[in-house]
Amino acid sequence: MAIRDLLRGRLALRIYLVGLAQIAVIVAGFIAVMEMNRRTGVNPGKQQLRFITSVIARSLDDPRALDGALAIVREDLNATISVIDPDGAFLATNAPGGRPRCDTTAPAFPPDPEAPRCYTAPLRFPDGRQGRVEAIPPPMPPPFSGLRVIAFVLVVVGVSSWLLGRTLTRPLRQLSSAARAFGGGDLKARAALRNRDELGDVSRAFDEMAERVAELLRAERELLANVSHELRTPLSRIRVALALISEAEGDVAVARELLADIGGDLDELERLISDVLTAARLDLEDAASPGGIPPLRRERVDVLDLLARAASRFRAAHPRRALRVDVPEELPPVDADPVLLRRVVDNLLENAHKYTERSAEAIELVARGGEEVAIDVIDRGVGIAAADLPRVFRPFFRADRSRTRATGGLGLGLALAKRIVDAHGGRIELASAPNEGTRARVRLPIARDP
Template identity: 80%
Template sequence: MVIRDLLRARLALRIYLVGLAQVAVVAAGFIAVIDLNRRTGQDPGSSQVRFATSVIARSLDDPRALERVLASARDELHTTVTVLDPDGAVLASSAPAGVSRCSTARPASTWKPMTPPCHAAPLRFPDGRDGLIELTAAPSPPPFSGLHVIAFVLVVVGVSSWLLARTLTRPLRQLSSAARAFGRGDLKARAALSNRDELGEVSRAFDEMAGQVTELLRAERELLANVSHELRTPLSRVRMALALISEAEGDVAVARELLSDIGGDLDEVERLISDVLTAARLDLEEATSPRGIPPLRRERVDTSGLLAHAVSRFRAAHPKRTLRVDVPEELPSVDADPVLLRRVIDNLLENAHKYTERSSAAIDLVARGGEEVVIEVVDKGMGIAAADLSRVFRPFFRADKSRTRATGGLGLGLTLAKRIVDAHGGQIELLSAPNQGTRARVRLPIGYGPGAGDALLPRATRRPSP
């Protein structure tokens, strides 16, 4: 489990491998230093022993010459030499007083090399007997001390840590630079890191966030333009109607017709403002909600009655449009916010009317009960492309801006419908194809259980689950 998690965490794996490499290099350096020091401190070789033996053998008859040879070996070769006569007594020695010899006298026949740093070799005296010569290498300081080892470790760790830090700080600087540029208003700023580790994941998350924020800002700017356009059109018609009324000079029939048009235009303005205010309310309540879900003002709602009122409003607003209704008289009631739920049905019916260009084409409203209430609004309009179906619930998204400009709207209807249905613990989906029409399906739970908005209601208004 730990190894699998480590392999998934590429950045942690990189740091772990760098640590292992540091330990391996430092260990190899220690071994090399120890071996080099050992080789440097070795005692004289056998060739040096033979050379010293031959020189000393020629000086055995001259005590002064023998002393000069031993002193020279001590000063030049840093080697102390002790000459033992055949009886084992010390004949001459360059070792300081009180320093023990490498061996004691022994018969020549039992001679064998001594343990380093001492060497012993037989020495033939002029009378033919064998004595002994002992050479001891003076200790020399090792070429590498503890300070050298510490410096080596610091260099290895420092260089490897700097290289590792560089691989981390470079993408972090690139990411922070992109974040600052985006914060200054450069909406095209992106980190665009190609790393395959956690830093790359953070970079891709930032780029996705920047893209979504850019799209949202662009949609809000488009909202301002759309609101201006949508408000200007009915207000211009109202102004024109008022001007015609003033010119009618008491013509009651003309005034009534124009007042009816003014009422329709004001209804359109009211719908527009209501959509914007509802979206703002949901945004505010969702932002302040501890679970990110807007609270609902729930009550027991007669589903059949709610749909009947929606049908009446739609037929009054669009008398030339055929609306076929297939709703049972007794549908299960639901626990819902009636104002918001009416907004869902009204928006779906209004969308079906707007995007069905042929006035003769009928719209179907179908509802069924059971374990849940299913409501469908079916039209034979222009339909929605498959590439746009996944985006129709985004705020301010409109699939065909050139055509929807004529039909009006801000691209908030479906967004509001989805957020309201989600808050009720239900589901909404669209089935559509270009020039084949659209089927909008809403599923609402019947019982009052621990739904999406239940936990946010005041305790006194909650009802027990059935």
């Protein structure tokens, strides 16, 4: 399992490989130094020993010449040479103090690992008898010392760690710079790292978050403009209507007609304020709820009665729009918040009316039961482009950005509907095509008996 996690973590794999490379370099360095030490303390070769023996053989008759030859060997090769006569006695040596460091006549058993090894070669004396030459190679230098080992390891680890650190700190510095710039108000700041490891994943997540935040801020700015427009228009109409009533001079018919217009404008204002307050309530309850789902005031809801009331309200608000209701006589109940669920149906019907330009086109309200309750609102209006479908449930997004009275609004209706349906454990789906209409379907789980 640990190996699998390591392979999945590309950054962890890189650090692991750097660790392996450090170990490999250290081992290779140790081997190289040991080889150099071995070659530095090389023993006299056979040919070299034969040459030394021939030089000594020519000097046996002259003790001064023999001592000079041994001194030269000592100086040039740092080797200890001893000449043993045929009787086994020391004839001459260049050992310090005149005594060799090893005695081949009495080898230790078991051998002493710290005692120097002796190499011998036969030596023929002038009288024809045979002695020998004993050669002790120079002492092997210690392959390593503690300080050298520590220095070597520190250099290898330091260089590799510095190189690894550069590969990590550069993208981190770029990411932190982008975060500071974005936090300072530069909404265009992006990290834009091309790394294929976890740092690249963090960079892409940051860029996606920054894009969503920037889009949300743009939408909120648009919300302020839309709210001011949506409030100003009905208030202006109310002001004009009141002025006309004051000028009607007792004309009851005119006053009654204008009061009806005022009532419609007040309903529009109430609906606008209700959408904004509902969105604020859901935001606050989302933040307060540990699971991120707003608490609902659930009760057993009769879906048939809820749809009948929604149809009645819609017909009263839009008497010129035909509404076809296709609902069976029996529908299973649902456990829901009736106020919020009514808001979903009202918003879907209102959207269908708003985006159906031809007043002769009817809107359909269809419901079916079964394992779940499905509620469809169908229109034959302007429809939604395929590119806008994934975004229609975002707050403040409107496929039609115009601010005409026919398609006015804040872009909160579908966003609120989705959040309410999600909180009930249901789903909301849209199927639409430009100039062909839209089908909005809400699926809700039926109430289960306790």
